[in-house]
Structure formats: structure tokens, C-alpha cells
Amino acid sequence: MSSVSLREITELTDPRLPDFLDAIATGFPADEQMPPGYYLRLLARRAAGDPAAAAMHLATAHDDAARWVGLTMWEESEPLSCLWYLWVAPSERNRGIGAAIYQAVVARCQASRGLIIEVERPDFLAPNSPACAFAKRRIGFYQRQGAVLLPDLVYRQSCGRDDQPARLMYLMVHPFQPLTPADLEQAARDHMGEDVLS
Numbered sequence: 001m002s003s004v005s006l007r008e009i010t011e012l013t014d015p016r017l018p019d020f021l022d023a024i025a026t027g028f029p030a031d032e033q034m035p036p037g038y039y040l041r042l043l044a045r046r047a048a049g050d051p052a053a054a055a056m057h058l059a060t061a062h063d064d065a066a067r068w069v070g071l072t073m074w075e076e077s078e079p080l081s082c083l084w085y086l087w088v089a090p091s092e093r094n095r096g097i098g099a100a101i102y103q104a105v106v107a108r109c110q111a112s113r114g115l116i117i118e119v120e121r122p123d124f125l126a127p128n129s130p131a132c133a134f135a136k137r138r139i140g141f142y143q144r145q146g147a148v149l150l151p152d153l154v155y156r157q158s159c160g161r162d163d164q165p166a167r168l169m170y171l172m173v174h175p176f177q178p179l180t181p182a183d184l185e186q187a188a189r190d191h192m193g194e195d196v197l198s
């Protein structure tokens with residue numbers, strides 16, 4: 001596995017913030033993006049000492065030569081932490097960097113019972129389309145890292161945008177301690193609340 005280090009963005013004046021926002025804007029579908037103002041308000045709340053804002057972590061990932069190769073955003077919470085974004089620069093993909101970033105997040109969330117992840121549903125995408133193939137590969141990627149797909153739960157992802165419809169997604173949970181399938185489902189329901197529709 002590649003080696004990466006995570007560098008958190010904790011202040012509005014961090015010079016990496018514009019690149020972080022640009023990468024989110026170009027790297028994810030519009031309906032999976034928080035509005036840009038979300039990040040600015042989050043960092044302002046963090047500066048004001050809000051503990052909920054401090055639990056949300058924005059970070060760029062760097063290789064051994066300190067080159068910027070990806071980003072991630074995760075939330076440390078109980079009982080589950082949540083991985084909101086994981087992105088690797090297109091030119092750097094398929095070299096183990098995504099796995100290394102993921103495992104670096106896992107290492108930082110060990111106070112939780114596990115890590116919850118939202119993923120696109122291949123069954124809601126056109127069969128044989130590139131989007132469907134990517135969605136299947138993404139699930140395989142997270143399964144190889146230790147996450148379990150919860151196929152019976154329908155999750156409504158809403159990014160707080162009035163201009164985008166909510167998207168129905170799958171949830172996956174990476175348990176950090178032995179949990180039965182029923183425990184995993186219950187933990188996901190408890191964490192995501194009314195956004196779990198079934």
C-alpha cells in the first residue's frame with residue numbers, strides 16, 4: 001500500500017482550502033456536494049470553539065514527496081464515525097493511494113465502534129454504463145478495506161441543497177469491533193436517523 005500523510009485544514013486562511021473546494025466541486029456529482037458555503041461556515045464555527053464543527057475533519061493527503069495527491073473529509077462521532085468524502089487526483093489513481101487515505105482515516109476513528117460510508121447504488125444506474133461500473137468498483141474497494149455493504153437499507157442522501165434532489169444510496173459500515181449483521185444495520189439506522197427509509 002502507498003504511504004500518505006493527512007494534513008488537516010482547520011482555518012479559513014489555510015492556502016490549501018481553495019484547492020480542496022475545487023477538487024470537491026470537480027470530483028463529485030453536483031447532488032453529492034455540500035454547498036461551498038458549508039465549509040466556510042464550518043471552519044468559522046470551528047474557530048469559534050464549536051465542538052461539533054471540530055469533529056468534522058477536512059484534510060488533504062500527501063505522498064512521501066509531500067505532493068498533494070488526494071483529499072478526505074470525515075466526522076468523528078459515536079457510535080459510528082462517518083467518511084463523507086474520499087478523492088484521489090485522477091493522475092494518481094490505482095496505485096493504492098485511496099486505500100492508504102482510507103486506512104489513515106480508519107486509524108483516526110478508533111474511538112468509535114465503526115465507520116459508516118455512503119455509496120452510489122449500481123442498481124439505480126443504467127446497466128453496463130460507466131457510472132454503474134464505477135459504482136460497483138467503489139463498493140468492491142470499500143469491501144476490500146473492511147467495510148460491509150448493508151443491501152437492505154435505503155439511505156436518502158441530502159446535502160442541504162435546495163437545487164439538487166436527494167439521492168438514494170447504499171450504506172456500508174466498517175466495524176472496529178465484532179458486530180453481527182443486525183448490529184451493523186441498527187448502528188447505521190441509529191446514526192442516519194430518518195434518512196434511512198427502509
Ligand SMILES: CC(C)(COP(=O)(O)OP(=O)(O)OC[C@H]1O[C@@H](n2cnc3c(N)ncnc32)[C@H](O)[C@@H]1OP(=O)(O)O)[C@@H](O)C(=O)NCCC(=O)NCCS
Pocket residue numbers: 027084085086087088089092093094095096097098099100134135137138140141
Ligand atoms: C475511489 C478512489 C478514491 C480510489 O482511489 P485509488 O487511489 O484509485 O484507489 P486504490 O489504488 O487504493 O484502489 C484501486 C481501486 O479503487 C477503485 N477505483 C479506482 N478508480 C475508480 C473510479 N474511477 N471509480 C470508482 N472506483 C474506482 C477500484 O475498486 C479500484 O480497484 P479495481 O481496479 O480492482 O476495481 C478514486 O478512484 C476516486 O477518487 N474516485 C472519485 C471519487 C470517488 O468516487 N470517491 C469515493 C466516494 S466518496
